[in-house]
Amino acid sequence: MIAEKLNLSRAALRPDLAILTMTGILEARQRVGYFYSGKTIENFFAEHIKKIKVKDVKGVPIIIKENTSIYDAIVTIFLEDVGTLFVNDDDEYLAGIVSRKDLLKIAIGNVELQKIPVGIIMTRMPNIITIDAEDTVHHAAEKIVEHEVDALPVVVSIKDEGEKGVKYKVIGKITKTNITKIFVELGKTF
Ligand code: ADP
Numbered sequence: 001m002i003a004e005k006l007n008l009s010r011a012a013l014r015p016d017l018a019i020l021t022m023t024g025i026l027e028a029r030q031r032v033g034y035f036y037s038g039k040t041i042e043n044f045f046a047e048h049i050k051k052i053k054v055k056d057v058k059g060v061p062i063i064i065k066e067n068t069s070i071y072d073a074i075v076t077i078f079l080e081d082v083g084t085l086f087v088n089d090d091d092e093y094l095a096g097i098v099s100r101k102d103l104l105k106i107a108i109g110n111v112e113l114q115k116i117p118v119g120i121i122m123t124r125m126p127n128i129i130t131i132d133a134e135d136t137v138h139h140a141a142e143k144i145v146e147h148e149v150d151a152l153p154v155v156v157s158i159k160d161e162g163e164k165g166v167k168y169k170v171i172g173k174i175t176k177t178n179i180t181k182i183f184v185e186l187g188k189t190f
Contacts, residue, residue, distance in 0.1 A: 058172030
């Protein structure tokens with residue numbers, strides 16, 4: 001019937017119908033034929049977005065030590081061309097985060113930047129907002145918006161029998177830049 005309406009042969013339509021069925025826009029039933037599944041392009045967009053995992057798009061984190069000087073942290077921000085540095089303790093577990101503005105704030109004061117360690121100014125555990133590699137990028141974006149931060153460390157949780165509960169190893173990062181790039185790519189697809 002569709003072929004008739006469009007004045008085309010069934011054979012000519014078959015590849016298009018196959019694509020529409022594969023993407024879920026049409027459903028095919030034996031004897032009934034093809035019918036519209038009722039899904040809108042917005043449904044597909046939402047479904048697609050929620051399938052993108054943090055582990056598929058995470059970036060390389062730049063990690064410094066707690067005793068790195070503020071001066072060296074600022075140099076690292078420029079050299080590595082990033083906005084956020086992750087700070088590890090001596091056992092290579094996540095201890096804190098320093099952002100551009102954390103560094104600016106201390107730098108505009110009249111202090112000796114070479115002598116002060118980042119450990120003094122960083123945002124510390126347990127106040128760090130993290131994300132799991134298996135989580136969706138959509139969830140990461142929600143956390144970024146909710147907590148008003150530019151970046152989240154992608155972490156593996158390691159159970160700690162001590163007082164602190166859980167410790168984290170940083171294995172990546174999700175940033176606003178990251179998410180903007182995904183947004184641009186999605187715009188090309190849909
Ligand atoms: P900026 O301060 O350059 O605007 P952010 O908005 O990312 O960058 O940082 C705001 C504050 O939140 C800073 O004090 C920073 O140390 C802290 N911060 C950054 N990322 C996180 C995070 N993932 N979890 C908790 N605190 C964070």
